[in-house]
Amino acid sequence: MKVSLNWLKDYLEITESPDDVSDRLTALGLEASYVSTGKTFTDVVLGYVINCGPHENADKLSVCKIDIGDGNHYTIVCGAPNVKADIYVPIAKVGASLQNGSFKIKQAKLRGVESSGMICSGKELEINDDHSGIMILDTDAKLGTPIEDFLEFNDDVIFELDLTPNRGDCLSHLGVARELAINNNLSIPNRKIDFNESKVTNDSDYKISIKDSEACPRYCARLIKGVKVAASPDWLVQRLKSIGQASINNIVDAANYVLMDTGHPMHTFDFDKVSNHEINVRYAKNGEKFKTLDDKERELKDFHLLICDSEKPIALAGIMGGANSEITSDTTDILIESAYFSPTVVRKGAKSLDLSTEASRRFERDTDINGLIPALNQLSALIVEIAGGEIVEGFIDEYPLKKEPFKIDFSLKNCESLLGLSISNEQIEEIFSSLQITFEKDTNLYKCTIPTFRNDLEREVDLFEEVARVIGYDNIPPAHNFSGSYSSFVQDDQKLDSLLRSHLSSNSFHEHFSNSLQSQKDVEKFSKAEAVIIKNPLSQDMEFVRNSIIPGLLKAADYNAKRQEKGFKLFEIGAVHNQSKKSDTGSKEKFQLGLLWYGKEQSHWRTYEQRDIFSCKGEISNLLVSVGIDSISFKLGDQLGYANAMKVYSGKTQIGTLGSLDLAIIKEYGLKISPLFCEISLQTLREIWINRKINYRAPISYPSVVRDIALQVDNKVSAESLLKTIRVEGGTNLVDIKLFDVYQSDEVGDNNKSLAFSLRFQSESGTLTDSEVDDDVEKVLNSLKETHGTTQR
Amino acid sequence: MSITDQIQKVRSEFSSDLEKLSSDNSVLDKIRIKYLGRKGLVSALFVHMGTVSNEERPKMGQALNALKKDIESEIDAAISSSSDSKNQKLLDVDYTLPGDPINRGSIHPLTLVMEEIKSIFNRLGFSIAYGPEIDSDFYNFEALNIPKHHPARDMQDTFYITDNILLRTHTSDTQIHFMENNNPPVRIIAPGRVYRNEDVSVRSYCLFHQIEGLYVDKKVTFAELKGTLDYFARELFGQNVKTRFRPSYFPFTEPSAEMDVSCIFCKGGGCGICKKTGWLEILGCGMVDPEVYKSVDYDPQKWSGFAFGMGIERMAMLKYGVQDIRLFYSGDVRFLRQF
Ligand SMILES: [Zn+2]
Secondary structure (H helix, E strand, C coil), X not given: CEEEHHHHCXXXXXXXXXHHHHHHHHHXXXXXXXXXXXXCXXXXXXXXXXXXXXXXXXXXXXXXXXXXXXXXXXXXXXXXXXXXXXXXXXXXXXXXXXXXXXXXXXXXEECCEEECCEECECCCCCCCCCCCCECCECCXXXXXXXXXXXXXXXXXXXXXXXXXXXXXXXXXXXHHHHHHHHHHCCCCCCCCCCCCEECCCCCCCCEEEECCCCCCCEEEEEEEECCCCCCCCHHHHHHHHHCCCCCCCHHHHHHHHHHHHHCCCCEEEEHHHCHHHEEEEEECCCCCEEEECCCCEEECCCCCEEEECXXXXXXXXXXXXXXXXXXXXXXXXXXEEEEECCHHHHHXXXXXXXXXXXXXXXXXXXXXXXXXXXXXXXXXXXXHHHHCXXXXXXXXXXXXXXXXXXXXXXXXHHHHHHHXXXXXXXXXXXXXXXXXXXXXXXXXXXXXXXXXXXXXXXXXXXXXXXXXXXXXXXXXXXXXXXXXXXXXXXXXXXXXXXXXXXXXXXXCEEECCCCCEECHHHHHHCCCCCCEECCCCCCHHHCEEXXXXXXXXXXXXXXXXCCCCCEEEEEEEEEEEEECCCCCCCEEEEEEEEEEEEECCCCCCCCCCCCCHHHHHHHHHHHHHHCCCCCEEEEECXXXXXEEEEEEEECCEEEEEEEEECXXXXXXXXCCCCCEEEEEEHHHHHHHHHCCCCCCCCCCCCCCEEEEEEEEEECCCCHHHHXXXXXXXXXXXXXXXXXXXXXXXXXXXXXXXXXXXXXXEXXXXXXXXXXXXXXXXXXXXXXXXXXXXXXXX | XXXXXXXXXXXXXXXXXXXXXXXXHHHHHHHHHHHHCCCCHHHHHHHHHHHCCCCCHHHHXXXXXXXXXXXXXXXXXXXXXXXXXXXXXXXXXXXXXXXCCCCCCECCHHHHHHHHHHHHHHHCCCEECCCCCEEEHHHHCHHHCCCCCCHHHHHCCCCECCCCEEECCCCCHHHHHHHHHCCCCEEEEEEEEEECCCCCCCCCCCEEEEEEEEEEECCCCHHHHHHHHHHHHHHHHCCCCCEEEEEEEECCEEEEEEEEEECCCCCCCXXXXXXXXXXXXXXXXXXXXXXXXXXXXXXXXXXXXXXXXXXXXXXHHHHHCCCCHHHHHCCCHHHHCCC
16 A cells, blocks of 8 residues: 555644654554655756757757756757757756666767757656657746756655555555554544535436345445546646556546545446436346456356446446446546445455455455545545536435444453553553544443444454554563463474484485475376365466375486486475375375485595495484384385385384385486485384383393304395394394395305304303303204205305 | 314414514505405305314314404504504505595475574473364464455465365464364464465465464463563574564454564664665564454463464575575575585
8 A cells, every 4th residue: 555645744744754654654553665756856957949950960869959048058969759949848967867866967979969968858857757758848937947946846755555454444545644643642634525515406316225234234325417527637646646546537536536545435437327327236146247347247146246227237336337337538427436335245256256456455354334425525526626517415325234333341451461561541541542442431441432444443352452552562561581381381293303304414315395286297106195186276287285205305306416416315304195085174194204315426535335225225224223213124015106115114014115216207307317215104103203112231241252154045045034043043142143244156156145144142141151152053053054945154 | 275274374374464564554454355355365264164074163163263353353453553653654644635425414494493493482381283284274264263255364375175175374273273182271383384375486485384383371461472572583583683563463363463673684774685674574473362262262361372473484594594485495405505
């Protein structure tokens, strides 16, 4: 909302600087910024064109001799088509600055001719938008007079207010003036409205009927006959222009002006086009069609409120008029509507048509039901003043549903205890009167009556805010201590996540946040669970809510690969969703941890990083063990989107998948190398983690004995099964097993492999003897031979 | 040659290799590989165990294990003795060669800011609660005193799944979920991802992250809200920042306020980032509106409290000077590495 300082001064004297006014509005909750307008140049004076001839070297340029009254004649090259001898023009002298200093006039040579200054257009001086030629001035002023001395400049300050939706009352100059008056203890005078009514009898009857008084509790109208639709006077054009409104014609401009002044939207009908001179306010029928004055045909629903004549709709109530009753240059008689429409009805109607107008914006935010007649009179008087005609005596005021002002009981004690501030009775009474709130004092209560322009004040707590606002939020001292209740503490369900993050980030993973809105392609690749669809997506690429953590990481991998990153690791923790009939929201939310390994880090003089499925397996085990999750195992399995996949288990619970993705999919994401990928269900992990236990055992003080065994075995026998046999058969003294070598060679044959284990024995009850350990090893070896057909090497 | 002989042979060869070391100590690694490497002499002997008779095997095994252990410990001893001569070893190998490449990763800047904010409020006794990203109109709007057809809905462009189900536009939904399931007093913050149907640009994205705070107890005052949030701002941005509260509007708080901090770039003097005002808008807050209590069956006569909410992206942009919000979601490791 734009507000002009000059306009505000119609209502109250303002002596503060624009900066202070802006701060004060902001402190009152009307967030403000401002720009100063007015004269934007220096050293522009009145000049006279003595003569004017063509430029030798340029068709479109003229060379003029100029007199600015200082006894010299200046040569100025001018490109305007309307330049000629014997006219008065604005001359920017050498050294002048235009448009707030954004350019300076210098002595110049234009196509070989010296030019000492510039003849200016209206646009160059920012007086108007005319750039079709130079400004030709009609004045008696002396040559050389600064042009600001005889042209009027609209020095003004325009405030831009970022209004919150509750403050519909401030969508006008009157409303903002009322706010500015609050701290200054000023009262806002009513505008003086003078007009005469004429007794016109012929063809000046009209009637109004309201079918739904909830939707339209009040409807007033006046008739003006014999107006002449024409251009608006300068002052009006200027006022509207200052707040960014274009001028249309005197009638439309007048309505617009009163709207911006009082905040009350009114509508003007061409009286001749209102059949039978009847106004009926009713709801539309489903499917009823209506052409609004922006020339769009709109299909209506039964919740759209219409203004109709005896035959047809002529306006969408509170939103926009109809093309069929619009004011045109032929209009002579005007019916002015000043009505109060239900905010919800207007809101619903405007929203469903995706049509927001200056009128609908105000009705939605609620208007002052007692402001109808003053606004109607102000507009009528203005129209007659600038467009002629006669105001037909009398007006109609249909008011079927009387709206009473809000009454609120206000307890000073409650107010003090909410704000944490003590306030005197005098102070509170002063605050009420500055807000035009009237009250009766009743023992401990103030019985307040709220002015009808403040529809946002309905409850006691709303008044607490008003009190705080008038006192100034910054004048309420902050508390210096705090207390809390132990019973307010609750468990953090996602505490595990920060452990995972810190482990991963110290193991060279970068944390990624990806866009969880994805395309159909993304949600079909890695999960069979049906993804949630957005009804009003921003674009087709973002039509779905992700059902897998993988695509976001793949896109990030592609992004980095295209920027010459050869090797990196990424992880993301986030929610994924899929459709679910069982839940209230029709969807199920799960948290996933995704890890991605891409390429290899740069080689180093001592080592280079090994990266394959086994390094990843190790990293996953390490991650899980380090956050306290044990009994990790991996089993082959199938997984959508993967070429090779292993399921990750903790004990018997599956917690995730590790593997490499399908090559065809990788290519679709623009990647040339296949990254390794692991996804882990955080939901499952969090549950296991919450119940984790540390099984503490005191360190054994007796020495341990290590025995290495080398085995030859068929290729098909898995390391895991050998380890399991060793673990089971090794007895209670076997405290640790390491698989330290695996190899294949001609020596062991094509179908066999050789594995070497290191077994550590230790006992809590004493130092183990060689023969005790030998017995255990023997048992292990025998069992391995029997179960897996191993031979010892 | 019998295994025993071979063991003996390896032993003496090792001794003589080790003696040579004193004249040339750069060969230690080579010695280790020669004897203990995967294809070293000791491993070779293990391979030959297969040819030993069953009776002899345990004895041979022991002897071989003893050999391995001896060699290991002698090499270790040799290493530690050679490093006794001050820095000689480092000088021999060019100690300026770079150390092993242990790459560091990073925690996302948004997580960092979120964690920092969480820890400040943890100190003030706030627990952490969570709400769902896909939620119903009731939790996101209705229960927060934003009925259908209310102009306040224009403040938040919403993605809808159905007429009644949506992607939450703020973490304030968590207030309602939490209060429904817990009796007062309440002292929580709720971090999470929220969505807005806004075009993607340098300054805005279709999703972002928020932290919501809620404190409900007996006799909570506006002065406490100011004290708490003022403390928070000084913890996050430095002890010298000043705060300013100005009236604002949120349907679920009354009175409502916007908190600004003095610009951390120009110290309040006015610069491009604070649009010459000297103030940066940081968060919205207010006293919980009685209507909200009604929708969760709390007695507004008995309980009062305050709520606040802030955008993590905005905080992170201010804190780290990030100009383009989209960088947070790009996964660009050149960006991420810096945090
Ligand atoms: Zn600044």
